[in-house]
Amino acid sequence: MPRVLLIEDDHAVREGLQLALRRQGYTVDAAATGELGLDALRAQAPDIVVLDLMLPGIDGFEVCRRIRAGGEVPIIMLTARSDDMDIVGGLEAGADDYVVKPVQPRVLDARIRAVLRRRVSEQTSKERHGSLEIDRQALVVAKDDKQVGLTPTELRLLLELSASPGQVFSRQQLLQAVWEHDYLGDSRLVDACVQRLRAKIEDRPASPVYVQTVRGFGYRFGPV
Amino acid sequence: MSRLLDSLPTWARGLRARLVFAFLAVAALGAAAAAGASYVSARTTVLKYAQDQVMNATKDAVSQLAPELSFPPTQATLDQLVSRLPDSAAVVTYQDLRSRPMGYRLEDIPAELRAAVRTRGTLVFQRGTSPGGSSPMFYVGMPVLTKRAGGELEPSGMEVYLARNLGGPAGQISDLAQTAWQTSLLALPLAALLALLAARGVLRPVRELRGATRRLAGGDLGARLEVKGSDELADLAHTFNDTAAALDRTVTGLQRMEADARRFVADVSHELRTPLAAMTAVTDVLDEEAENLPEDAQIAARLVGQETRKLARMVEDLIEISRFDAGAARLVLTEVDVAEAVRNTLRARGWTDQVTTELPEGVRVKLDARRLDVIVANLVGNALRHGQPPVVATLTASPQWIELTVTDHGSGLPEAVLPQVFARFYKADSARSRSEGSGLGLAIAWENAQLHYGTIEAANAPHGGARFTLRLPRLARGVEEGVPR
Numbered sequence: 001m002p003r004v005l006l007i008e009d010d011h012a013v014r015e016g017l018q019l020a021l022r023r024q025g026y027t028v029d030a031a032a033t034g035e036l037g038l039d040a041l042r043a044q045a046p047d048i049v050v051l052d053l054m055l056p057g058i059d060g061f062e063v064c065r066r067i068r069a070g071g072e073v074p075i076i077m078l079t080a081r082s083d084d085m086d087i088v089g090g091l092e093a094g095a096d097d098y099v100v101k102p103v104q105p106r107v108l109d110a111r112i113r114a115v116l117r118r119r120v121s122e123q124t125s126k127e128r129h130g131s132l133e134i135d136r137q138a139l140v141v142a143k144d145d146k147q148v149g150l151t152p153t154e155l156r157l158l159l160e161l162s163a164s165p166g167q168v169f170s171r172q173q174l175l176q177a178v179w180e181h182d183y184l185g186d187s188r189l190v191d192a193c194v195q196r197l198r199a200k201i202e203d204r205p206a207s208p209v210y211v212q213t214v215r216g217f218g219y220r221f222g223p224v
Numbered sequence: 225m226s227r228l229l230d231s232l233p234t235w236a237r238g239l240r241a242r243l244v245f246a247f248l249a250v251a252a253l254g255a256a257a258a259a260g261a262s263y264v265s266a267r268t269t270v271l272k273y274a275q276d277q278v279m280n281a282t283k284d285a286v287s288q289l290a291p292e293l294s295f296p297p298t299q300a301t302l303d304q305l306v307s308r309l310p311d312s313a314a315v316v317t318y319q320d321l322r323s324r325p326m327g328y329r330l331e332d333i334p335a336e337l338r339a340a341v342r343t344r345g346t347l348v349f350q351r352g353t354s355p356g357g358s359s360p361m362f363y364v365g366m367p368v369l370t371k372r373a374g375g376e377l378e379p380s381g382m383e384v385y386l387a388r389n390l391g392g393p394a395g396q397i398s399d400l401a402q403t404a405w406q407t408s409l410l411a412l413p414l415a416a417l418l419a420l421l422a423a424r425g426v427l428r429p430v431r432e433l434r435g436a437t438r439r440l441a442g443g444d445l446g447a448r449l450e451v452k453g454s455d456e457l458a459d460l461a462h463t464f465n466d467t468a469a470a471l472d473r474t475v476t477g478l479q480r481m482e483a484d485a486r487r488f489v490a491d492v493s494h495e496l497r498t499p500l501a502a503m504t505a506v507t508d509v510l511d512e513e514a515e516n517l518p519e520d521a522q523i524a525a526r527l528v529g530q531e532t533r534k535l536a537r538m539v540e541d542l543i544e545i546s547r548f549d550a551g552a553a554r555l556v557l558t559e560v561d562v563a564e565a566v567r568n569t570l571r572a573r574g575w576t577d578q579v580t581t582e583l584p585e586g587v588r589v590k591l592d593a594r595r596l597d598v599i600v601a602n603l604v605g606n607a608l609r610h611g612q613p614p615v616v617a618t619l620t621a622s623p624q625w626i627e628l629t630v631t632d633h634g635s636g637l638p639e640a641v642l643p644q645v646f647a648r649f650y651k652a653d654s655a656r657s658r659s660e661g662s663g664l665g666l667a668i669a670w671e672n673a674q675l676h677y678g679t680i681e682a683a684n685a686p687h688g689g690a691r692f693t694l695r696l697p698r699l700a701r702g703v704e705e706g707v708p709r
Contacts, residue, residue, distance in 0.1 A: 010498050016505030023509060080497050101497050102504035102536045171558060172568075172593070186594065187558055216559045216590075 002116055003027045005046035007037035007063065008078065009055050013101070017050070020105035026112070034058040038066060046073065048112055051095070053079045053086055061093045068094035072151045074115045078103065091192035096153040097179060098189075114180035118156035127162070130224040132201060132210060134162055143201055153178065154197045157190075161211060161221035170218040194219060239430070240423040247419030248412060255408030263401045267394075271351075274393045275362050279349060281310045282364055282386055290368050290380070297321070297382055305368075305384070314386045316368075333363055333385045341365035345379050359391035429457040433464060445472040490546035496539045503532045534662075541664035544598075545648065548671040555592045555675055562587045562596070562619055562626055569600045570617075579604060582618040589626055589698050595672040596696075599680070600628070602665040603692045607632040611690055624698060631691040636684040645682045646670040669694075 004026045008014040014030050021028045029044045031037035034055045041049065049067060053060030064075055077095040079086050087098055096115050099108055126135045133142040139155060141148045150158065156178045161169060169177075171187035179189060194213075198205040212220055289308055293301055302316045302323040315330045316323040322330055330338075340348040347366040354361045368382035432449055439447035447468055449461040507529035514525040547553050563583035570576045600617075607615040611632025620627045637645065644650050649663035666680075673680045678696035685691040 010502065012502035013498060013505065016502040020505045020508060023512075080494065080501070102501035102539075105505055105508050172564075188556065 001025050001027055002047040002112070003029070003044060004112065005037065005040055005044060005049045006030045007032075007034065007040075007049065007055065007060075008052040009033060010052075013052075017105070017108070021108070024105065024109045034060070034063040037063060041067060041070075041073070048115060049073055049075045050108070050112070051075055051077050053077055053090055061089055064090065064093035064095055068151075072149055074118075074152050076108075076111055076115060087186070088188060088192070091188060092195075094151070094196065096151060096193075098186075110180070115152060117180070118152035118178070129162065129165065129210065129222060132224075134158070141201070148200050150197070150200060153193055154200070157193055158197060158201070158211075158221075161219060165222040165224075166220060168214045168217050168220045174218065190219075240420070240427060243423040243426070244416055244419040247415050247422070251412055251415030252408070255411050259401065259404035259408050262404055263397070266400050267397045270393045270397055271360075271362075271390060274388075274390055275349065278362060278386065278388050279347065279364055282314075282384065283347060283366065285309050286366060286368055286384055290370060293368070293370075293380075293382075295370060295380060297380075299323075302382070305382070309384070309386075313388070314384055316382060316384050318380075318382045328385075328387045330385065332387055333365065337363050337365045338383070338385070341367060341383055341385075354389060359389055360394050362388045362390050364388075426457070429461065433460065436464060436468075440468055440471070445475055486546055486549045489542060490550065493539050493542040493546060496535075497543075500532070500536050500539060503528075504536050507532050538662040538664070541662040541668060544668055545664055545671065548668075548675075553671070553675055556594070557590045558593055559588055559590050560593050560596065561585075562589055562621075562628070565593060565596055566600055566617060566619065566628070569597045570604065573601060573605070575604060575608065578608060578613060578615060580614050580616045582616070584619060584621065587619060587621045587626060589696065591676055591696060592672075595675065599669045599672050599694060600630075602669040603628075603630040603680075603694065606630075606665060607690065607692070610634065621698075626696050626698065628694040628696075629691055630694075631685050631689050633687065633689045636688045637682065637690045639684075642682050642684075646680070 004021055006014060006017055006021070006028055008017065008030065009032055011032075014032065018028045018030050029040050029046060031040045034057055037049070037051070040046075051060050051063060051067075055063065058066075060077060060079075064077065067073060067075060075095045077090040077098045078101060079090065079098060080101045090098055097111050099111055126133060126137075128134075131144050133145070135141070136159065141150055141155065141158065157174065160174065160177050171190045174190045175181045175187065178193075194211055195205075198208050198211055201210055202208045209224060210221060212222070214220055285308070289305060293305065297305075297318045299321055302318060302321055305316050306314055306323040306326055313326055313328050314323075315325070315328060315333065317330060334350055334352060337348055337350045345367050347364065349362065349364045352361045352363060353359070364384075364386040366384050367379040368384060369377040370380040371377055429449075429452070436447045436449050445468065448465050451458050451461045451465070510525040511529045514522045514529075517525060563585055566581065566583055567576070570579055570581070604615060604617065607630050611634035614633060616629075616631045618629045618631070620629075646666050646669075648667045650666075670680050673694055673696065676696045678694065681693045681695075683691050683693070
């Protein structure tokens with residue numbers, strides 16, 4: 001079963017979520033601070049991190065950035081404040097998705113499953129778009145013959161867009177296809193993820209070639 | 225007086241017009257009085273001077289000539305006397321003798337003057353008008369005195385009558401009067417000018433006061449007047465400033481208290497969130513395990529689960545509404561297909577089968593999709609909870625607006641309730657006060673519509689059900705994303 005690392009400072013919330021997630025079948029490791037969480041990340045190698053943003057010591061944003069610096073493990077941020085600044089900050093720090101406290105265990109479970117599913121994808125052969133090479137079978141993306149490290153969400157987004165080059169996807173369509181939000185998710189998830197993806201695969205992220213914005217509609221892949 | 229003022233046209237009712245009228249009236253009266261007085265005094269002086277000249281000249285001439293006259297006089301004596309008088313327009317009489325007519329005849333001299341001369345034996349004068357009545361006349365009559373042997377003077381029986389037309393001096397006087405009137409007329413524009421200046425002096429502070437009052441009424445509590453001088457208007461400005469300062473203090477105090485109260489609600493809601501997060505995480509456990517518990521514990525477990533979810537929802541709504549109160553709510557605008565968005569909302573909540581929709585395709589509007597979802601969910605949820613099926617959602621669009629109506633087929637809302645349905649925690653039916661809603665749903669929907677510069681109206685449909693109409697503008701190009709109200 002997937003292994004979840006829960007980083008949450010409030011004892012009751014930590015206990016409650018741990019209990020709920022265990023009952024959903026996950027193996028759960030819990031940490032009360034950001035430092036302990038980073039230690040646990042190295043020791044336990046979880047499949048996914050559920051991260052509270054309000055933490056004593058180093059806060060959730062910083063933990064998120066440090067996790068991203070070290071690897072591509074998916075992160076779902078857990079915020080007690082649905083204030084826009086928090087959500088935007090968390091997404092920019094590299095989170096794949098977010099849930100607002102209090103969260104129903106079923107909802108958290110669905111989000112975790114959706115993020116984890118992004119590791120598995122359709123099986124096809126290698127494609128080349130300009131200097132970008134996408135191997136749908138090995139789930140490897142290379143730029144100028146150098147492998148690019150993408151998080152599962154970024155990879156899934158790239159695969160979704162590049163499957164139909166030139167086709168415009170609305171943010172809502174991408175939310176449903178990549179994040180599996182069953183209805184009206186937050187389109188800032190898409191925008192933040194696109195920004196991160198561009199930073200990794202574009203020559204000049206300010207004038208993108210691969211992931212292009214279609215004003216008023218959404219995004220499309222190419223034409224390269 | 226006030227009725228008189230009311231009957232005036234608007235422009236004449238103003239303070240400025242009244243001041244000018246008053247100044248003009250005073251100036252006209254003053255000028256008339258001055259002109260009249262100087263006319264009368266000038267007339268007296270001029271006429272008196274002319275009369276005196278005539279009288280003295282006559283008297284001197286007569287007294288000089290009298291000793292040379294032979295007595296008793298003959299016609300020739302009389303004619304000689306007349307011819308030597310300074311003003312030849314005279315008549316000399318002696319008993320029945322008359323001097324040779326020299327312009328005036330004796331009949332022209334008033335009879336009472338002649339009687340007075342005869343009885344009094346001294347110089348008599350009288351004013352009158354010429355026979356035609358056109359010019360003022362001055363008549364003088366005097367007896368010619370002769371010296372007796374003893375040296376005493378006694379009337380000789382000869383009388384000299386003189387008529388002088390004063391038309392010349394009178395003409396001078398009317399010229400003078402005319403000049404006086406003209407000068408007065410010239411003074412009127414000057415008076416009007418002075419009135420305008422005075423009016424400006426009075427009206428400027430009044431206008432400033434009006435401006436400051438308007439600013440104050442418009443919410444600018446810092447509106448103050450500059451106090452100039454120490455007259456009544458300065459007093460008024462002082463009073464205004466004191467009032468504004470007092471108002472400012474009161475309102476600032478109230479605002480601070482209100483802000484404190486709102487912050488308190490927001491803080492409490494946030495603080496409640498953490499324990500609620502822990503409780504929400506385990507309510508599913510209670511629900512799932514409830515059937516294995518004894519009956520009482522089962523009821524207790526279900527109740528805890530149910531109420532925890534309700535509490536969580538209420539806290540969410542409180543946080544949402546406190547964000548509106550704090551002015552922290554921002555629009556995240558994206559181009560949305562409204563029909564699709566409404567369908568998504570219904571599908572996500574499992575309402576698709578309960579709601580009849582008339583949603584034309586292709587209505588694309590720039591709006592905040594999450595907020596539209598909140599509005600639609602609250603309106604439809606409200607209709608499903610409180611009304612009777614079928615619930616109908618209808619979308620119409622014009623170039624400027626989109627309109628979404630949600631109608632149920634229940635008994636509708638009492639008229640008295642309609643204006644209050646968007647009030648917080650307002651419950652139309654107190655028996656339903658423990659309904660599933662937080663009591664904030666419609667208030668939140670309303671705030672969200674306001675944030676889009678839109679409205680929601682509550683009314684009753686013709687067939688009796690309640691109808692909520694959401695109207696949102698298709699945001700103009702000038703409205704930038706994320707700009708708060």
